[in-house]
Amino acid sequence: MTFPHPKTLPLWQKWNTKQLQKKYFEGPREFRRGFQLDAMSDDERKLPHFDQAVKAGRGLTVEKLLTIEAQTTLFMGVDPGGSSRPGTALFILGLNSGSRIPLYIKYGQFGPRQFAEAVVNTYLHWSPYVNWLPVVVYIENNSLQESYLELVRLLPGAPVIPLVGCETGRNKSDPTIGIEGLDTEFIQGNWTIPAGEFYDHDIGCTCDWCRWYSEVLNYPNYPTSDGLMAMWFAWRALRKGDANQGKAMSSGDIKMGLPEKQKNIELGVDNALESWDI
Numbered sequence: 001m002t003f004p005h006p007k008t009l010p011l012w013q014k015w016n017t018k019q020l021q022k023k024y025f026e027g028p029r030e031f032r033r034g035f036q037l038d039a040m041s042d043d044e045r046k047l048p049h050f051d052q053a054v055k056a057g058r059g060l061t062v063e064k065l066l067t068i069e070a071q072t073t074l075f076m077g078v079d080p081g082g083s084s085r086p087g088t089a090l091f092i093l094g095l096n097s098g099s100r101i102p103l104y105i106k107y108g109q110f111g112p113r114q115f116a117e118a119v120v121n122t123y124l125h126w127s128p129y130v131n132w133l134p135v136v137v138y139i140e141n142n143s144l145q146e147s148y149l150e151l152v153r154l155l156p157g158a159p160v161i162p163l164v165g166c167e168t169g170r171n172k173s174d175p176t177i178g179i180e181g182l183d184t185e186f187i188q189g190n191w192t193i194p195a196g197e198f199y200d201h202d203i204g205c206t207c208d209w210c211r212w213y214s215e216v217l218n219y220p221n222y223p224t225s226d227g228l229m230a231m232w233f234a235w236r237a238l239r240k241g242d243a244n245q246g247k248a249m250s251s252g253d254i255k256m257g258l259p260e261k262q263k264n265i266e267l268g269v270d271n272a273l274e275s276w277d278i
């Protein structure tokens, strides 16, 4: 744990740095609330039990979890950015003996080809290390975004990836399968968080793990939620896969092809990759 630089703190005259440091190390979250004007209380959060799962995972890293959990099934979620909502997030969630294990988070601003490459690279990310691949990739695929799946399929040299278009609507606020349904699992201790990846980072750190942590912790009061959404898609894939005894999706679940209106338009691969707006 590293104490933040005093210049970044709204210091209150009667506290000296040493006293503030002591307060910080007693409880970073309390410190944020008390001294950094982060006044959010637990009852304003929709996922109030996430922090308890994070605290339980302080000694864990992704590498440690991948080494221990040799039979982990991987699920991947992608929240594509759009012209009205910049920022893409890619997430890998592991399932091992019922435990949900975040194993990868990446944020980026991508052009069309870079987006397709990021999906492929994330899909392959752990393959040199653990020798297996995500069983399914859920990509948010609301009507205007259908081309995201096709962008990945059109990428020259890309592997055949089990892509599923994943719609977001009222299901997002469903108490069981919606985002708040995650909190039930945090309460039940179903999540194993590799908090060693970020727990001792400086307050205000902008690394991908810290951004994801802030998004989940503070939902829905954080400026972004792309990583949380990507996690939610991966979790939906996991729940569906879990119900199917961990098998990959059946072909009936997989949406293929271009939207109807684009089917008759012949686009060269490069042309398509360069011209579609992400």
Ligand SMILES: [Zn+2]
Pocket (backbone or CB within 6 Å): 198, 201, 202, 205, 206, 207, 208, 209, 210, 211
């Ligand atoms: Zn960080």
